[in-house]
Amino acid sequence: MRMRRLSRREALAGVAAGALAGGAATQLAGGSRSRASAPVRPFDGGRQAGIATPSQDHLTLAAFDLHTPDRSDVPRLLRDWTALVVALCGGTAPAVVDDTGERAGLDATGLTVTVGFGASLFDDRYGFAARRPAGLAAPLPGETSLDPRRGGGDLLVQVRGDDRQVVFHAVHQLTNAAMGIARRRWTQHGFLSRAAPGATPRNLFGFKDGIVNPDPDDAAALARHVWVPRGEPLGGGTYLVYRRVRMRLRAWDRAALEVQERAVGRRKASGGPLGGGGETAPLALAAAPVRSHVRLGHPDANGGVRILRRAYNYDDGATADGEQDAGMAFVCFAADPARQVAPMLARMLREDELHRYLTHTAGGLYAVPPAPRRGEHIGEELLS
Numbered sequence: 001m002r003m004r005r006l007s008r009r010e011a012l013a014g015v016a017a018g019a020l021a022g023g024a025a026t027q028l029a030g031g032s033r034s035r036a037s038a039p040v041r042p043f044d045g046g047r048q049a050g051i052a053t054p055s056q057d058h059l060t061l062a063a064f065d066l067h068t069p070d071r072s073d074v075p076r077l078l079r080d081w082t083a084l085v086v087a088l089c090g091g092t093a094p095a096v097v098d099d100t101g102e103r104a105g106l107d108a109t110g111l112t113v114t115v116g117f118g119a120s121l122f123d124d125r126y127g128f129a130a131r132r133p134a135g136l137a138a139p140l141p142g143e144t145s146l147d148p149r150r151g152g153g154d155l156l157v158q159v160r161g162d163d164r165q166v167v168f169h170a171v172h173q174l175t176n177a178a179m180g181i182a183r184r185r186w187t188q189h190g191f192l193s194r195a196a197p198g199a200t201p202r203n204l205f206g207f208k209d210g211i212v213n214p215d216p217d218d219a220a221a222l223a224r225h226v227w228v229p230r231g232e233p234l235g236g237g238t239y240l241v242y243r244r245v246r247m248r249l250r251a252w253d254r255a256a257l258e259v260q261e262r263a264v265g266r267r268k269a270s271g272g273p274l275g276g277g278g279e280t281a282p283l284a285l286a287a288a289p290v291r292s293h294v295r296l297g298h299p300d301a302n303g304g305v306r307i308l309r310r311a312y313n314y315d316d317g318a319t320a321d322g323e324q325d326a327g328m329a330f331v332c333f334a335a336d337p338a339r340q341v342a343p344m345l346a347r348m349l350r351e352d353e354l355h356r357y358l359t360h361t362a363g364g365l366y367a368v369p370p371a372p373r374r375g376e377h378i379g380e381e382l383l384s
């Protein structure tokens with residue numbers, strides 16, 4: 001396959017042109033709305049898209065390991081990816097590699113690409129050790145039992161969109177641009193379906209999932225819970241925590257409705273709290289069973305801490321023992337994973353009734369840099 005690498009000048013010209021294309025569009029607002037009516041700006045308000053952006057219908061997480069011996073290939077790849085992200089999200093043809101064509105005629109509205117860095121990028125191979133963001137240092141609970149081949153990685157791209165093939169195309173272009181520098185380590189696909197636009201999707205246990213989250217339009221809440229404060233090395237960025245969580249459907253399906261609802265702490269049909277009311281009714285902590293999932297995740301049980309969840313369902317066929325291999329590609333964003341995610345996760349793994357039906361099989365923690373400054377690539381400020 002013929003590939004053309006852009007010169008730095010061409011790549012940056014592409015960034016500028018794409019940024020203009022994106023500039024004409026508007027950023028989506030609203031909690032769980034999908035099906036954007038306009039392209040999402042890839043770099044808006046100094047942030048990468050795909051974080052506060054409402055969930056689209058499809059997700060692909062693709063992690064890459066660098067195998068180049070040449071340190072200068074790292075910024076080169078990130079420059080190419082930056083130009084690609086702008087082109088893909090702005091609706092223009094990718095300029096970094098030859099377009100492979102499968103997106104032609106498809107609606108790419110709402111596509112987002114988010115790039116993150118794993119802790120291994122900051123090992124001794126490329127001289128970035130001193131630049132490692134503080135949040136990557138802390139191990140997260142349960143890590144030792146995870147499959148390393150399905151998690152971790154030097155680089156992560158989170159691609160989300162409302163059309164499965166458009167998402168595939170974006171990952172395809174990013175993979176081609178990485179050829180000779182980085183190879184794919186693992187991939188996880190996910191999906192969400194809604195009964196109506198704006199409705200809360202259901203997870204594969206049949207419960208509404210994504211009801212309680214910081215409001216993406218509430219800048220103060222995002223500044224407090226999601227964005228790393230400006231002035232710190234990753235300032236304006238965030239951390240992405242990923243867990244591939246298998247749902248043990250055979251056991252769950254045998255559990256009575258009441259048992260399921262007490263494990264979650266919400267009604268299955270309506271999504272409302274067990275104490276009464278619809279899905280948006282406030283959850284009274286005292287009315288939620290002590291070991292219920294929502295109680296253990298609630299800010300009042302976590303010192304006011306909140307996380308921004310962007311989880312997707314996955315269906316990977318069957319396990320070797322013939323059980324369905326389906327569950328949740330759990331993704332959340334937090335400004336300080338050690339303070340926000342680690343204690344909550346530890347308690348859930350220990351006490352959560354819902355976790356009796358769950359197995360964490362893989363995962364990762366990634367630093368997500370802010371949007372690049374004009375003429376720079378994603379992560380340039382952090383890595384230089």
Ligand code: HEM
Nearest residue numbers: 203207208209210211212245264294297298299328330345
């Ligand atoms: C397969 C795995 C999981 C399933 C099926 C699941 C399911 C749910 C459901 C049904 C809700 C209630 C509806 C809602 O508020 O969206 C919920 C809420 C929540 N979950 Fe999970 N969850 C999973 C994994 C996790 C993990 C690993 C974490 C934390 C690291 C987490 C943190 C939370 C939080 C913070 C809430 C909101 C609690 C509140 O403030 O009411 N969940 N989850």
